[in-house]
Amino acid sequence: MKVLVATEKPFAAEAVKGIKEEIESAGNECVLLEKYADVSQLLDAVKDADAMIVRSDKVTPAVIDAAGKLKIVVRAGAGYDSIDTAYAKQKNIVVENTPGQNSNAVAELVFGLLVYAVRNFYNGKSGTELLGKKLGILAFGNVGRNVARIAKGFGMDIYAYDAYCPKSAIEDAGVKAVDSQEALFELCDIVSLHIPATAETKGSINHDLVGKMRKGGIVVNTARKEVIDEAGLLKLMEERPDLKYITDIKPDADADFAKFEGRYFSTPKKMGAQTAEANTNAGIAAARQINAFFATGDTRFQVNK
């Protein structure tokens, strides 16, 4: 079977080597399409692929229609909002993700961004510390749990809210569970976003919600830009000169946010999962899942059942 690894943002070289070895060890063929500049290259490359490994690459109806032999797409990572899962289902294509495989990398970046923010982007002026600050974790999945683990080392006071996770599971992890996302924003100095981009969450981080934060509040986003109501947040930052927005996903309105000098920072390209370890973990997990699918029909990680 031909497995196409299509990554506009490539994996680390050592991860690619491991993925290739894994695919070939099961008698499958591995084809690479990295750093493609145009979707036409992807449309061409998928033509004869039986399986595909992607990152945030957009798997649209056009890509699916071009891929006449495709049976499985594995998103090497957590969020699969970039894949038209319903259309894939219609075409009998299995879509999977590799949950948890890159979550430590994303969680570590949260703290890289936070230290940078509370130290005034290293401008030489006196900043603040994370010790003792109230940290709110919005969604307690794999990344949220890793954030909580690291926050304990910083001596932070940790709270979480997750609409789909029982309070007892949050508390079992040594984190205080709150009753709503409004309560989390009201209570915490810093809120770290770990919600997926879904119909329910898109635009949900809005003017009124963030406006509940106490003086000096910081929102850190390593989730998705779509969860932010950008117009609402821009309006709030105008009204509240104490707030900071720090993100690993450049907003559409980056130029408008950039006007808030000293209160806004975005990485130039999403860097959360961009480590050799995360690439290797997620990439090899994806390759193994494809091998298992072809060998035994295993669809344990399917997200479009």
Ligand code: 3PG
């Ligand atoms: C994920 O959903 O796994 C992360 O956002 C990482 O995405 P990336 O592979 O595009 O960096």
